[in-house]
Amino acid sequence: MSEKTILVWFRNDLRIHDNEILLEAIRKADKILPVYCFDPFYFTKSSSGEFKTGNFRARFLFESVADLRKNLQEHGAELVIRIGDPAEILPQLCEEYHVNEVYHHREVAYEETSISEQVETALWKIKLNLKHFIGHTLYHKEDLPFPIKDIPDSFVTFKKKIERDSNVRPCIDTPGEIHTPVITDAGELPTLRQLGLTEPADDPRATTKFIGGETEALRQLNYFISNNSAVSAKNGKIDSLFVTSHLSPWISVGCISLRQIYWDVLKNEDNQHNNSPLIVELLWRDYFRFMFKKHGQKFITAKNSNDVSDFAVNQDELFTNWKNGETGTPLIDAIMHELNATGYINNYSRQTTAGYLVNILKVDWTKGAAYFEEKLIDYSPASNWGNWAFIAGIGSDPKDSRYYNTARQTDLETKNSFIDTWLPADKVKSPVNTL
Numbered sequence: 001m002s003e004k005t006i007l008v009w010f011r012n013d014l015r016i017h018d019n020e021i022l023l024e025a026i027r028k029a030d031k032i033l034p035v036y037c038f039d040p041f042y043f044t045k046s047s048s049g050e051f052k053t054g055n056f057r058a059r060f061l062f063e064s065v066a067d068l069r070k071n072l073q074e075h076g077a078e079l080v081i082r083i084g085d086p087a088e089i090l091p092q093l094c095e096e097y098h099v100n101e102v103y104h105h106r107e108v109a110y111e112e113t114s115i116s117e118q119v120e121t122a123l124w125k126i127k128l129n130l131k132h133f134i135g136h137t138l139y140h141k142e143d144l145p146f147p148i149k150d151i152p153d154s155f156v157t158f159k160k161k162i163e164r165d166s167n168v169r170p171c172i173d174t175p176g177e178i179h180t181p182v183i184t185d186a187g188e189l190p191t192l193r194q195l196g197l198t199e200p201a202d203d204p205r206a207t208t209k210f211i212g213g214e215t216e217a218l219r220q221l222n223y224f225i226s227n228n229s230a231v232s233a234k235n236g237k238i239d240s241l242f243v244t245s246h247l248s249p250w251i252s253v254g255c256i257s258l259r260q261i262y263w264d265v266l267k268n269e270d271n272q273h274n275n276s277p278l279i280v281e282l283l284w285r286d287y288f289r290f291m292f293k294k295h296g297q298k299f300i301t302a303k304n305s306n307d308v309s310d311f312a313v314n315q316d317e318l319f320t321n322w323k324n325g326e327t328g329t330p331l332i333d334a335i336m337h338e339l340n341a342t343g344y345i346n347n348y349s350r351q352t353t354a355g356y357l358v359n360i361l362k363v364d365w366t367k368g369a370a371y372f373e374e375k376l377i378d379y380s381p382a383s384n385w386g387n388w389a390f391i392a393g394i395g396s397d398p399k400d401s402r403y404y405n406t407a408r409q410t411d412l413e414t415k416n417s418f419i420d421t422w423l424p425a426d427k428v429k430s431p432v433n434t435l
């Protein structure tokens with residue numbers, strides 16, 4: 001009997017731990033062919049003129065793929081790297097390596113699912129199956145206490161029901177030895193220049209240096225847990241303090257799984273319940289993904305609650321000032337300079353600048369969302385477009401002029417050298433009032 005080979009198509013799941021497609025392929029096949037495609041589509045400009053991927057995120061992605069290759073090599077395997085359209089590359093590799101089936105994780109946003117569909121069609125022409133797995137959320141779709149079509153549109157109800165009626169599955173085992181076929185041309189990592197980008201300059205004022213890869217992700221999780229529990233132990237109360245984890249860039253490309261974070265956080269807290277502030281934040285991520293699953297593109301293409309005629313007549317000029325940090329409102333300008341110089345701003349800063357663009361400047365929110373898509377190092381379609389739609393009062397749980405609970409953000413995280421440059425210290429705490 002001939003050997004069975006499964007191609008594992010890595011996308012936003014750049015890790016070895018808790019990775020169902022990898023472990024399942026190893027169980028079902030004699031050989032596995034791990035592949036990552038740099039799809040030039042993601043390095044073009046969107047219809048609004050912004051790059052789909054800015055250079056901070058691109059560098060982070062390259063580091064993550066390099067780390068995946070290193071980790072696979074440590075398990076005896078090799079990662080095949082190609083630049084091109086996966087709907088052309090994957091069938092070619094399947095023929096070359098006599099692949100029997102292709103595994104991947106299902107996505108939810110429009111562009112990602114349409115790429116999967118193109119790959120599925122191309123594989124079907126050579127009589128191969130693309131098998132879909134669910135692996136990006138904290139709660140597995142099959143374990144939700146409601147069918148997708150009945151998922152509550154209100155986050156509060158969603159959270160309450162899930163916490164009451166669902167459980168998070170345990171992590172999947174990390175594989176041991178991995179067997180790949182003899183690979184003649186594994187392919188090199190591209191350079192940023194090859195994809196039309198320049199090397200980003202690291203700004204010394206950045207509060208965190210993000211280095212892509214599963215190795216760094218696990219290190220960051222350990223760092224967060226040990227620092228948080230050290231301070232919590234001092235304070236004697238776990239919920240009294242919540243310093244954010246800075247894990248989002250790694251979560252977005254799947255260098256770490258939400259389940260891994262969940263179980264490690266619970267293991268390290270005295271409190272064995274799922275009400276840790278970090279776990280509630282992870283639920284927001286699930287919520288936006290499930291909203292996309294339920295509503296599809298409608299979730300963000302619903303008509304603005306403001307009539308289009310409510311947009312400022314000079315919105316192009318206002319938008320340019322906003323993105324360049326030249327609005328004249330010091331806090332907004334400081335945050336936009338931070339975003340442009342580092343690729344990362346905290347949740348409070350995102351809410352504040354997004355709310356300002358939508359509610360004060362009266363600019364079409366989709367321009368802001370496309371700009372964040374280019375700039376954010378942790379860009380994730382459902383989280384970015386979902387949060388923007390939410391702030392714009394669109395989407396499934398709409399309320400006009402919404403700001404979240406900004407009081408939660410600690411002073412420590414709000415103040416940084418960008419804000420110090422632009423804003424006197426006594427103004428930092430009341431940004432919304434200064435708008």
Ligand SMILES: Cc1cc2nc3c(=O)[nH]c(=O)nc-3n(C[C@H](O)[C@H](O)[C@H](O)COP(=O)(O)OP(=O)(O)OC[C@H]3O[C@@H](n4cnc5c(N)ncnc54)[C@H](O)[C@@H]3O)c2cc1C
Nearest residue numbers: 244245246247248281282284285347350379380383384387
């Ligand atoms: C306009 C706007 C755009 C955003 N775009 C993105 C994006 O493209 N990618 C992204 O990961 N997050 C996005 N967020 C959510 C949030 O700002 C970031 O996840 C958070 O700042 C990341 O920092 P952290 O890892 O320290 O978060 P923590 O507070 O430590 O939270 C842990 C994790 O929970 C998830 N999370 C927390 N808050 C949210 C939220 N409101 N929505 C969805 N997930 C959440 C993230 O995965 C985060 O890493 C956006 C928020 C706004 C208001």
